[in-house]
Amino acid sequence: MNSETRPRIITYLARPETRLLVAAMLGPRYDVLDAPLDLPLLETLHAMEPDLLIVEMELPEISGLEIVCRVRKDPVFGELPVVTLGHATDGGGHKVALVAGCTGYISFPLDPVLFPRRIQDFLEGKKDELDLKEHLQYYRRFTEVLIEKLEQRLERLEKKTRALEAERERQDALTLQVLTSMAKLIETKDTYTRGHSVRVTRYALALAREVGLAGEDLKVLERAGQLHDIGKVSIDLKQIHKPGPLTPEEWALIRQHPETGHTILAAIAFLKDEALVVRHHHQRFEGYEKHPEIPRRIRLMASILTLADSYDAMTSQRSYNSPRSTDDALKELDRCSGTQFDPQLVKAFKRIAKTLEQDANDPPG
Ligand SMILES: [Fe+2]
Ligand SMILES: [Fe+2]
Structure with missing residues (x-):
């Protein structure tokens, strides 16, 4: 925990309204800082040295599950409490998140009394646990979800690459047009x-x-x-x-x-x-x-x-x-x-x- 009295919480959340809500609920007791979505999260974490990380399951470019996996792979953050936020109706998503290595899972809508209390529990070392049977049951689902999310991301990347390629072709055609006009002008x-x-x-x-x-x-x-x-x-x-x-x-x-x-x-x-x-x-x-x-x-x-x-x-x-x-x-x-x-x-x-x-x-x- 930070030397200061107030623990530092980093949030990695998709929507501004969620960021505001979380800051409003936790701000009185903790230092809440938003990690920018357009920067690699691990770099931000190393720079900010958090006491707890809150990640949303549904992010625009990358899934919360992947984030949890990446954070857990970094030896510095092996024990960092990581709390995921998601919807209770996501078909066992919270259990999958626990398999991925998160410390706890909190469902939307966030309760102004219970949410800060649960965060405090996680800061004090509490963990949501799965029994072995559940762990085995959701491990397969975890792999499937991860692959599915990776495929979605790959598809988005491919789409972006195609758009960039089309733009580059358009620019090349324009350059060629200008040069050809110049060559014709010299001739005329x-x-x-x-x-x-x-x-x-x-x-x-x-x-x-x-x-x-x-x-x-x-x-x-x-x-x-x-x-x-x-x-x-x-x-x-x-x-x-x-x-x-x-x-x-x-x-x-x-x-x-x-x-x-x-x-x-x-x-x-x-x-x-x-x-x-x-x-x-x-x-x-x-x-x-x-x-x-x-x-x-x-x-x-x-x-x-x-x-x-x-x-x-x-x-x-x-x-x-x-x-x-x-x-x-x-x-x-x-x-x-x-x-x-x-x-x-x-x-x-x-x-x-x-x-x-x-x-x-x-x-x-
Ligand atoms: Fe010539
Ligand atoms: Fe010539």
């Missing part, structure tokens, strides 16, 4: 790149499917395609597409855009793979030999993007040259196969190029 500032990312993504996905990519890889590639030139945010495209040759500074700025894109995307947790694909989307096929650290999966996706990107650059109008025909662009891919482009991908792209061209020319229907 310049006539020659308008629609570039949409076409590159379409070519890249078709090629990826042709070489057997599926599932999450396609999703990564789709996002990387939409965002591959986002690093051009630091470049004035109109300036770049002026007539005449580029200055060395302008070239340096252009060469920097995959790295800038990587920096932007790598800061976003769910776009880590996309950031790597974007970083390497101008990597030459023969250059990968010098970069064994790039994972094969990233390398394949980046190589697909490189090919799709170059194909679109060749077949769409650019300031410095007129668009090439499909045949002409495929010849160029062939010429650079094994040096700039992955030969397997060039072969695969040649198989699907005609269909892609047809799809692009078909009126929307």
Whole structure:
């Protein structure tokens, strides 16, 4: 018992009105303190050093039975009087609570005369007891109730996890939307790149499917395609597409855009793979030999993007040259196969190029 004359009672109760009632009935004789429900009770108990604990059987997040079990498992509180409050109509719940290790059980409604008296009894060492037969009888019920309560808690946790997951997905979708809009905005500032990312993504996905990519890889590639030139945010495209040759500074700025894109995307947790694909989307096929650290999966996706990107650059109008025909662009891919482009991908792209061209020319229907 505390050195002060007034014993300290900690309550762990679900409803504010019960807390008020208990405080009103016990306050004249004891120090009554409420343990916050949103903090681990054992930590509170260690900090407050109570002489008695009152726990309600029905709590919002955890059952009173579990609380009693946890308190009893802590050697410091092996002998702490623990009193549970519950309803007399709970089908033997009070006996189950005694099996769990509580010192006594008091039923609602709380009697203003009897309640303080019983608390005093428990403080003085009195215990509600079960005989052996009852103990054995309710032990099975105790296990069942505990499992049932644990299952309910698990279900609530699962529901919460699902809600959090849905919220995270919503946030990710929003982030992606903002980034895609930003990438589109960069493109629309310049006539020659308008629609570039949409076409590159379409070519890249078709090629990826042709070489057997599926599932999450396609999703990564789709996002990387939409965002591959986002690093051009630091470049004035109109300036770049002026007539005449580029200055060395302008070239340096252009060469920097995959790295800038990587920096932007790598800061976003769910776009880590996309950031790597974007970083390497101008990597030459023969250059990968010098970069064994790039994972094969990233390398394949980046190589697909490189090919799709170059194909679109060749077949769409650019300031410095007129668009090439499909045949002409495929010849160029062939010429650079094994040096700039992955030969397997060039072969695969040649198989699907005609269909892609047809799809692009078909009126929307
Ligand atoms: Fe690029
Ligand atoms: Fe591009």
